[in-house]
Amino acid sequence: MDRQVRVRFAPSPTGELHIGGARTALFNWLFARHEGGKFILRIEDTDVARSTQNFSRSVIEDLKWLELNWDEGPEVGGKYGPYFQSQRFNIYKDYAYRLIKEKKAYFCYCTPEELKQRRKRMQEEGKPPKYDGRCRELSFKEREKLEKEGRKPAIRFKVLEEGTTSVRDLLRGEVTFENKLLGDFIILKSDGTPTYNFANVVDDFLMKITHIIRGDDHLSNTPRQILLYQAFNFPIPIYAHIPMILGKDGTKLSKRHGATSISYYREKGYLPWAMVNYLALLGWSTPESQQFFSPKELIEKFTLERVGKSSAVFDPQKLEWMNGEYIRKIEPKKLASLFVPYLRKKGLIEGEISSQTKEMIVKIASLEQERIKVLSQITDLAEFFFKRDFKYEPKAVEKRLKKSYVPSLLKEIKKRIEKISPFTRKNLEETIRSLSKELSLSTGEVFHPLRVALTGKTKGPGLFELAEVMGKDEVLRRIEQTLKMIKKI
RNA sequence: GCCCUCAUCGUCUAAUGGUUAGGACACCGCUCUUUCAAGGCGGCAAUGGGAGUUCGAUUCUCCCUGGGGGCGCCA
Numbered sequence: 001m002d003r004q005v006r007v008r009f010a011p012s013p014t015g016e017l018h019i020g021g022a023r024t025a026l027f028n029w030l031f032a033r034h035e036g037g038k039f040i041l042r043i044e045d046t047d048v049a050r051s052t053q054n055f056s057r058s059v060i061e062d063l064k065w066l067e068l069n070w071d072e073g074p075e076v077g078g079k080y081g082p083y084f085q086s087q088r089f090n091i092y093k094d095y096a097y098r099l100i101k102e103k104k105a106y107f108c109y110c111t112p113e114e115l116k117q118r119r120k121r122m123q124e125e126g127k128p129p130k131y132d133g134r135c136r137e138l139s140f141k142e143r144e145k146l147e148k149e150g151r152k153p154a155i156r157f158k159v160l161e162e163g164t165t166s167v168r169d170l171l172r173g174e175v176t177f178e179n180k181l182l183g184d185f186i187i188l189k190s191d192g193t194p195t196y197n198f199a200n201v202v203d204d205f206l207m208k209i210t211h212i213i214r215g216d217d218h219l220s221n222t223p224r225q226i227l228l229y230q231a232f233n234f235p236i237p238i239y240a241h242i243p244m245i246l247g248k249d250g251t252k253l254s255k256r257h258g259a260t261s262i263s264y265y266r267e268k269g270y271l272p273w274a275m276v277n278y279l280a281l282l283g284w285s286t287p288e289s290q291q292f293f294s295p296k297e298l299i300e301k302f303t304l305e306r307v308g309k310s311s312a313v314f315d316p317q318k319l320e321w322m323n324g325e326y327i328r329k330i331e332p333k334k335l336a337s338l339f340v341p342y343l344r345k346k347g348l349i350e351g352e353i354s355s356q357t358k359e360m361i362v363k364i365a366s367l368e369q370e371r372i373k374v375l376s377q378i379t380d381l382a383e384f385f386f387k388r389d390f391k392y393e394p395k396a397v398e399k400r401l402k403k404s405y406v407p408s409l410l411k412e413i414k415k416r417i418e419k420i421s422p423f424t425r426k427n428l429e430e431t432i433r434s435l436s437k438e439l440s441l442s443t444g445e446v447f448h449p450l451r452v453a454l455t456g457k458t459k460g461p462g463l464f465e466l467a468e469v470m471g472k473d474e475v476l477r478r479i480e481q482t483l484k485m486i487k488k489i
Numbered sequence: 490g491c492c493c494u495c496a497u498c499g500u501c502u503a504a505u506g507g508u509u510a511g512g513a514c515a516c517c518g519c520u521c522u523u524u525c526a527a528g529g530c531g532g533c534a535a536u537g538g539g540a541g542u543u544c545g546a547u548u549c550u551c552c553c554u555g556g557g558g559g560c561g562c563c564a
Contacts, residue, residue, distance in 0.1 A: 012564045155562095200564085223493095246556090281502080319514095461525085
């Protein structure tokens with residue numbers, strides 16, 4: 001009855017959603033969907049100094065963009081809310097005081113500065129840098145004296161020296177830690193806010209989380225959390241610590257490795273599902289090493305058993321390739337609408353879009369589709385379509401227009417084109433091909449200069465296709481324009 | 490320093506106590522073509538090192554090395 005799977009993604013809004021976080025969210029989401037369970041979003045904004053509402057909002061927006069929809073959490077609510085930890089401070093306080101009452105936790109008056117110094121000294125002496133327990137047994141009088149000094153206490157959890165604590169992890173089996181290495185740790189800061197280890201446990205219990213799927217950078221923290229579960233007599237959830245995602249140089253993924261935020265990839269023009277598909281392959285695979293999945297298929301096939309144990313390096317190049325693959329599958333009409341914001345931003349289109357312009361963008365979309373990998377590239381690839389005074393690439397001019405035969409050739413092409421009706425790619429191609437035969441020029445000797453005359457570039461879509469999209473008048477105008485330009489040089 | 494953890498092509502990964510160690514990205518070549526791309530075909534490229542178990546180890550065990558993570562009034 002109560003066996004329903006409940007998992008959560010619990011980001012801290014101290015920055016934007018990044019590759020690693022998105023992958024963790026994805027694995028949780030996939031697991032929940034595969035198991036027919038619930039996926040919960042909880043914002044861990046307990047660090048008042050570092051968390052911001054802007055980041056909360058952007059993390060939420062990015063998750064929505066990836067279409068990792070949650071069943072409980074911000075915007076959708078749920079019966080275990082609120083889902084922002086900053087709105088649950090009184091809950092944590094209650095639970096912390098419960099431990100005080102049971103003598104499982106105590107007030108600690110040491111200041112962060114003192115602790116820092118002592119920690120440093122212990123490190124230098126080669127000792128494990130853990131709390132020395134000096135506030136453990138303070139008498140009422142001692143406490144009074146410290147309070148009079150103006151010290152505000154934090155609440156520290158008592159960790160007994162004896163024994164070990166084991167984490168049962170779905171991926172790694174049983175991992176055992178010695179309690180004596182853990183040290184008493186803070187659960188409630190002196191400002192009354194909870195620490196991560198504490199709020200996490202309390203909320204996961206209250207929100208009835210059954211499985212904790214998170215990065216393996218949290219593995220070392222897990223024994224502390226288990227100790228808390230035991231102190232409260234909460235049922236311990238099932239853990240799955242998934243491998244981390246690293247940068248090219250094998251270190252933790254960070255800004256040094258270039259763009260790591262999801263919003264960057266969104267703005268650049270990556271498709272959400274391409275992103276998800278790629279991320280799914282980081283640490284998970286099928287027996288066939290299948291690369292492409294539909295959403296339905298991915299949910300069907302995803303299991304934690306097939307998640308690997310070793311960390312993965314984020315490869316932007318493969319992501320880009322995959323995005324290109326997905327772009328090639330989109331209907332030109334749909335693709336055109338995805339291009340619009342980029343064209344607008346670059347000023348290539350403005351205001352209301354006429355149905356004529358729209359039609360043209362669709363045609364451009366189908367012409368450029370096969371060579372575009374990221375949506376934002378459309379502005380560079382297709383700028384010449386939109387600008388009458390497009391720029392000629394110097395190299396292209398050098399290579400294709402600075403031949404003595406070119407001006408007369410272009411003049412002749414212009415003459416022939418004027419007679420073409422209707423102006424279709426087919427008619428144009430016939431005309432140009434027969435002209436090159438007539439003049440005993442190779443097709444390349446004719447096509448290349450014409451391409452540069454029309455687009456300013458040596459690369460691009462099929463010459464006749466792009467000319468058709470431009471239209472007869474514009475093609476003639478550009479040839480004329482090019483002739484004038486050549487004269488000047 | 491201590492604790493935890495991981496280890497197959499450059500990268501993501503598959504597989505097995507006996508295989509030509511498979512696929513994908515990248516790279517290189519060929520092909521198609523007016524260019525670029527896409528496509529097709531082909532190529533390069535890996536079980537970190539050392540012991541042990543075994544007829545046989547990349548696979549199981551141990552050690553070493555290397556990587557990563559943690560040891561906060563950050564999460």
